[in-house]
Amino acid sequence: MDDPIIDLQDVWFGYNGQMILQGIDLKVERGDFIAMIGPNGGGKTTLLKVILGLYKPLRGTVVVKGRSADKASSFIGYVPQNVHINSSFPITVLDVVLMGKLSPGRFFKHDTKMDRQQAMEALGRMQIEDLAGERIGELSGGQKQRVFIARSLVTDPEILLLDEPTASIDSKGQSDFLKLLVELNKTITILVVSHDLFAISSFVKSVACVNRRLHYHMPATNREDTMNAAYRCTVEDTCPVEKLHLTSTKHEVAE
Amino acid sequence: MMSLILEAMQFEFMRNALLAGLLTSVICGIMGTLVVVNRIVFLSGGIAHSAYGGIGLAYFFGWPYLVGTLGFSVAAAMLMAAITLKARHRSDTIIGVIWALGMAVGIILLDLTPGYNVDLMSYLFGSILTVPQSDLWIMSVIAALVAVLISVFYKHWLALSYDEEFARIRGVPVNALYFSLIAMLAVTIVLVIQVVGLILVIALLTIPPYIMEKHSRTLVQMMIGSCVLGAIFTTIGLWLSYLFNLTSGATIILVSGFGFLLNLLFEWVAAHRKRRAITELSKFEAAPIRLQDSKS
Numbered sequence: 280m281d282d283p284i285i286d287l288q289d290v291w292f293g294y295n296g297q298m299i300l301q302g303i304d305l306k307v308e309r310g311d312f313i314a315m316i317g318p319n320g321g322g323k324t325t326l327l328k329v330i331l332g333l334y335k336p337l338r339g340t341v342v343v344k345g346r347s348a349d350k351a352s353s354f355i356g357y358v359p360q361n362v363h364i365n366s367s368f369p370i371t372v373l374d375v376v377l378m379g380k381l382s383p384g385r386f387f388k389h390d391t392k393m394d395r396q397q398a399m400e401a402l403g404r405m406q407i408e409d410l411a412g413e414r415i416g417e418l419s420g421g422q423k424q425r426v427f428i429a430r431s432l433v434t435d436p437e438i439l440l441l442d443e444p445t446a447s448i449d450s451k452g453q454s455d456f457l458k459l460l461v462e463l464n465k466t467i468t469i470l471v472v473s474h475d476l477f478a479i480s481s482f483v484k485s486v487a488c489v490n491r492r493l494h495y496h497m498p499a500t501n502r503e504d505t506m507n508a509a510y511r512c513t514v515e516d517t518c519p520v521e522k523l524h525l526t527s528t529k530h531e532v533a534e
Numbered sequence: 535m536m537s538l539i540l541e542a543m544q545f546e547f548m549r550n551a552l553l554a555g556l557l558t559s560v561i562c563g564i565m566g567t568l569v570v571v572n573r574i575v576f577l578s579g580g581i582a583h584s585a586y587g588g589i590g591l592a593y594f595f596g597w598p599y600l601v602g603t604l605g606f607s608v609a610a611a612m613l614m615a616a617i618t619l620k621a622r623h624r625s626d627t628i629i630g631v632i633w634a635l636g637m638a639v640g641i642i643l644l645d646l647t648p649g650y651n652v653d654l655m656s657y658l659f660g661s662i663l664t665v666p667q668s669d670l671w672i673m674s675v676i677a678a679l680v681a682v683l684i685s686v687f688y689k690h691w692l693a694l695s696y697d698e699e700f701a702r703i704r705g706v707p708v709n710a711l712y713f714s715l716i717a718m719l720a721v722t723i724v725l726v727i728q729v730v731g732l733i734l735v736i737a738l739l740t741i742p743p744y745i746m747e748k749h750s751r752t753l754v755q756m757m758i759g760s761c762v763l764g765a766i767f768t769t770i771g772l773w774l775s776y777l778f779n780l781t782s783g784a785t786i787i788l789v790s791g792f793g794f795l796l797n798l799l800f801e802w803v804a805a806h807r808k809r810r811a812i813t814e815l816s817k818f819e820a821a822p823i824r825l826q827d828s829k830s
Contacts (some may be wrong), residue, residue: 331703353701359699368571368696369750378693383705389689414751434704 283347284309284438284468285330290339292322292329303339305492307438313463313496314483315472321490323472324360327440330470331357344437353382356436358427360472362444366416372425372426374412379433401429404459420447430461430514439463441471445478457482542776547663551782554665555772557673559764560731561722561736566764567757568715571695578616578739580629580719582732584610584636590643593824610636610803611720615713616783651728657785660731662772664812669729676725684757685717688728691715692753734783738764741790767793 285307292300299322307313316322328334329341332349343351364471376398377390402408405425410418415426424447431439441460444454460469461482473479480486487496559584569578592602610632618625634665641654685690693701694711700709708746726735746759778785 333699333702350766353705355703357700357703359697363698365571366749369747369753370692370696371751375696377689378697378700378704378828381701381704381706382695383688383707406537430700485794 283307284344285470286340286342288340288342290329290336290341292325292334295434295468299491300336300401301491305487305493305496307468307470309468309470310431310464311470312460312484313470313484314476314479314485315487315489316476317489317494323489324442325351326489327442327470327472338481349379353434354437356431356434356439358424358431358439358441358444360446361462368416370415371411372407372415372418375415375426376401376411376430376433379430397534398412399427399435401433402476403534404432405429418484421449424448439467441469443472443474445475450478453478468493476531479510482507498503538777539765539773540625541772546742546775547665549669549672549773550665551662551772552747553664553670554673554729554767555763555786558676558679558726558738559742559759559768561673561680561726562686562735562766563742563759563761564757564769565719565722566739566743567692567746567760568695569719569739570747571753572715574627574716574719575736575740576656577611577618577629578719578723579736580614580633580636580735581607581716581722582727582735583633585720585724585727586640586654587636587638587643587659590640590647592646599728600724601730604721606636607724608720611763613715615716617710633803634824656731657727658732660727660729661732661787662730662734662782665729670778672725672795674727676722680718687711688754689774695753720773731783734787737787737790738767741794742767743795747749748801762789763793764790 283306284303287303287305290300290303290305291298296398302324305326315323315326325334329336330343330348331341332341332347332352335349341348344354361397372393377394379401380394382389399408399411402411405428407422407425410422410426415423418426424444428441431441434483439460447454448456457479460471463469465483469500471479471483476486485496487499537594541562544574545550569575578679585603587610588603588606590595590602591606595602614625614632616630690701690706693704693706694708694715698708698712723739742763743756745763746756748757750759767790768786771789772782774780774789775782775785785821806829
């Protein structure tokens with residue numbers, strides 16, 4: 280059996296006197312499709328950034344593809360949570376996607392024809408190639424989300440980390456998008472942070488619950504199990520909004 | 535009119551002033567674009583003011599003027615850059631502290647230096663009408679250097695400015711780029727200030743890029759547009775100052791400010807028209823407006 284593609288051992292991280300991640304042990308096998316759930320402020324985004332090497336853990340080790348996290352970020356495609364950053368910035372959709380083609384070894388090189396072609400292909404995959412010349416600020420939230428996903432795909436990643444990717448997509452778009460992720464999952468290991476376990480649970484292979492600690496990481500065998508698990512996960516936390524949300528989803532399942 | 539312009543251009547000091555203004559427009563158009571999109575206007579103000587501490591140092595210790603100002607403001611700029619990288623949310627306060635301390639140190643050191651009496655007003659507003667030929671050469675070299683450095687690493691400046699975090703993940707040396715940007719800014723600000731004064735530099739760093747930001751689709755468009763707009767402002771401003779015998783730097787700044795207000799007015803009218811068009815349209819078509827597709 281292969282070594283896990285992501286291997287976190289006893290990872291602790293925090294700032295401003297708060298310990299956000301406490302002793303996280305997480306192994307992600309190649310080809311997995313993980314939904315990471317948990318309350319707001321539970322450290323999901325922080326955990327992604329630790330895996331990306333943006334944050335250095337205070338204790339513990341992060342190994343991605345057999346090397347330390349900061350040397351492995353080029354294998355990871357990342358879709359950030361906030362797609363509305365810098366909305367007034369003068370940059371075209373194509374140029375945003377071309378950012379995915381940056382790499383340390385090509386410091387003096389300009390974009391090649393090949394880069395542009397690949398960027399257009401990635402936009403085509405997200406069905407927004409006609410927006411290539413638009414200013415990013417002119418796009419709707421859902422369209423922006425697609426641009427950022429295209430940017431992560433153009434890096435030709437082995438691992439894809441997505442932070443709340445369906446937050447600004449409508450429900451029809453969401454299921455299309457999740458199907459696309461399932462398709463990508465044939466070659467890429469995917470870890471997706473989500474609030475909405477209900478929408479995502481039938482697509483993913485496993486579920487991890489993060490609230491400061493990793494509460495569990497288990498295969499998503501059937502929906503009810505996962506839902507129950509999610510429910511248990513959030514009962515322990517103190518975020519009432521989240522509790523309300525997941526209780527109501529559970530309610531729906533019960534019906 | 536034409537003969538008046540020709541008459542003005544017969545004076546060498548007017549030709550030099552115009553050239554200095556145009557070169558400043560180019561330097562500030564390019565650097566100002568990066569300043570505005572990276573939201574480091576305050577930091578630029580901090581660098582510009584703390585440079586006064588450098589003047590004090592230079593006079594007090596008898597160093598050459600540029601050694602004092604460049605050394606001091608680059609050092610202050612690096613300190614500010616380190617702080618903004620480390621603690622973004624607190625950086626403005628600390629920049630404010632360095633801003634004030636730098637100026638105060640400069641003034642005290644000048645007080646302590648016997649015989650010298652540097653005019654604070656000329657530092658603030660400059661003396662564009664007395665620019666010597668040698669300064670024009672220095673400015674040309676800076677303008678060329680800035681243009682080359684920005685175009686060679688254009689993709690990286692773009693990535694740093696638009697999405698620093700993603701650039702970091704892609705292995706772009708974000709910290710090194712950021713420090714170079716601030717150092718470049720410090721050097722250009724100090725060199726341009728001694729020609730046209732602090733206030734004009736701040737005006738040309740902010741006003742043309744701000745106006746161009748909304749009308750540009752790419753960063754390079756914004757840079758070129760800002761250079762052109764700055765050139766228009768300086769030319770009109772110089773001309774008016776010649777006609778009405780006003781202080782040149784301040785006139786150029788007022789012209790820029792007028793352009794800024796005019797732009798705001800146009801934007802307001804455009805937004806108003808758009809809103810009215812939508813209301814008109816919704817009267818005819820009862821179709822619900824889909825929030826999802828509405829452009830932000």
